[in-house]
Amino acid sequence: MKFEIRDDITLLKFEHRGFEQLDHAVTTRGGGVSHPPFDSLNLSPFTDDEPENIFDNLTKLFQSDHEHIIMMEQCHGANIALINDKFHDKFNDLRNYYPKLSVTPRISSHKIIKGTLIPQTDGLITSAKGFTLIALSADCPLILLYDPVRNVVGLAHSGWKGCFLDIGGNMLGNMTLFLGTVPEDVIAGIGPCIGANSFEIGCELVEKLKKVAGISRKEATERAILIEDRGILRMDLAALISFNLQKMGVRNIETSGLCTVEREDLFFSYRRRKTGLQTGRFAMYAKL
Template identity: 30%
Template sequence: MIEQIQRLLGYPELIHGISTRQGGVSVPPHATLNLGFSRPDDPSAVLANRRRFADRVGFRLDDVILAGQVHGTTVAVVGELQRGRGAIDRETTLPPADGLVTNQPGLVLWANFADCTPLLFFDPVAQAVGVAHAGWQGTVNNIAQVMISTMQAQFGSEPANILVAIGPAIGPCCYEVDQPVIGAVEQAFAEHTSQVLLRQLGKQRPHFDLWAANAHWLEQAGIQPANLIRMNMCTACHHDRFFSHRHERGATGRFAAVIGLREVHHAV
């Protein structure tokens, strides 16, 4: 039901997890752990799935915050006032923001995916966290940099201290692209285009490497290579494990990536 990132398990104050598609109650084509209310699935099944995932990772669904995802680069700084928004229904979801950051313990930031790249951010020094949804548009327009800049401005984060996990997404093995993606990538990455837009033998169209593209931006923003955690797991190749919009031609569910800081309860 969940994937956890070994490197992040060493921080007891951190809550994090990435769901798989297994262990829920939704029926095909959303079988079985669909966590997205945006899909034409039974809302009661989605809510049951969310409760299962929250229980498994170890947080309360009431503490979750979700925003609308529109493939943009808006990053929202959230706190107590946003607690619970979007957690149990779609109507209370925050206005569109493809990135969320907080330094408030007890909140869990949540974003949904089905081929786009989950980015999880953790600053163990400033004690701040973030999650970003980076599809090709968010990647090309550098939501990674916006996340880092926001954490610097809001929490005093130093990029050299931030750990970033690049989660399961459609890999360069499967993400064949054409215009307008090719043109956007060439414009954004300039002389680095060949590192992220791969020409494969026998393939007419290039393949976009979302993992390498986001890693490039993160390193440009000051993230240390040793602090980049790459899961290198392709959602299309592993469509039995994760939902994949490309492999399933849009008729599929959504998996989630979550991150938060635990509340510290001091003894009286």
């Protein structure tokens, strides 16, 4: 991924040339207004951060070019929502979805953020223009799928449960079924997430990998999804996502290689802080 600075905000963008025509980025933690431990570009209303800080951060990041945004009430599942032109009628001041967020953003030069919240969903797909799709994370991999031939995009939040349920493959299947995507045309990006060095697991998770995802311990080790070192088991979630997408025919996959736990200077991390409500969230967004 490559770095880009915009209005004091550090963004990361995928480098594959196919992504050049897609408006997308992964945010980092700098450039916002939130105070520690949310310093400073926390984008999640599902934290204990001050509501006005969250919306100041959203307005600073998206401004008028991204005022129609779609967020998810992420639930570590594999549900995918198809976003079409009908959603243009559903946009309201995004703060209306959160009763505690009844404040006026302090950054008066930016427009009120308009959007909608999709409940119990971890993935979004669309071929419609004018929507900014957003997924939030504090360690979980975020997946971007883009079909430049048909101008179709998909975005997903994929924790270990979502990885085992193959939300990436489910999203690709829905893009194929409803929007005509051919897997071989798709370019995939896997964003910064907890790396294998920081994700030690027990044998029970290995059993779940076999039971839920159908991947044996032997195969997972051969594919570098599982790393065994002196009796310690670690899992590479990005490798698991990549493996599942390759099985479906995706040939172009870019992985960031950045660990959110190790890079405290760039990312929020639930594993590092060990508390959800006191941990900020960074975002991946995409807009056709």
